[in-house]
Amino acid sequence: METYSDTYGYTYLLSPEGVTNNWGCVSPESYESYSEENYKSSSPDSLTRSKSRVTPVVLRKRRLAANARERRRMQNLNQAFDRLRTFLPQLGQDRQLSKYETLQMAQTYITALYDLLDQRESIQ
Numbered sequence: 001m002e003t004y005s006d007t008y009g010y011t012y013l014l015s016p017e018g019v020t021n022n023w024g025c026v027s028p029e030s031y032e033s034y035s036e037e038n039y040k041s042s043s044p045d046s047l048t049r050s051k052s053r054v055t056p057v058v059l060r061k062r063r064l065a066a067n068a069r070e071r072r073r074m075q076n077l078n079q080a081f082d083r084l085r086t087f088l089p090q091l092g093q094d095r096q097l098s099k100y101e102t103l104q105m106a107q108t109y110i111t112a113l114y115d116l117l118d119q120r121e122s123i124q
Contacts, residue, residue, distance in 0.1 A: 081099055088097075088105050097105060 081102055084106055085097060085102055088102070088109055
């Protein structure tokens with residue numbers, strides 16, 4: 001398969017036509033053949049499943065559960081960023097670093113520590 005590299009150093013896989021699609025995924029048009037009306041399942045209970053509809057109560061419970069999972073995921077992510085900030089040197093700022101700034105600072109700090117260790121090894 002053919003690849004393409006952009007000016008930022010990212011490499012993309014090209015589709016057979018030579019055009020990149022959304023993040024290497026299949027184009028949305030290709031899913032049209034899998035719509036519920038056209039899709040025939042080979043499982044024995046597919047006839048009973050296709051006729052039953054999901055009630056609004058079940059949909060609401062699923063949505064609430066999905067929202068709770070997303071909320072928990074974001075809380076865990078924010079806790080991880082807070083913990084990462086405790087390991088980074090403070091620059092006398094009175095505001096909390098953003099997530100992007102935290103990642104940049106962590107990358108810079110790790111590079112500086114690596115360079116410091118590399119310098120120390122070259123002296124010895």
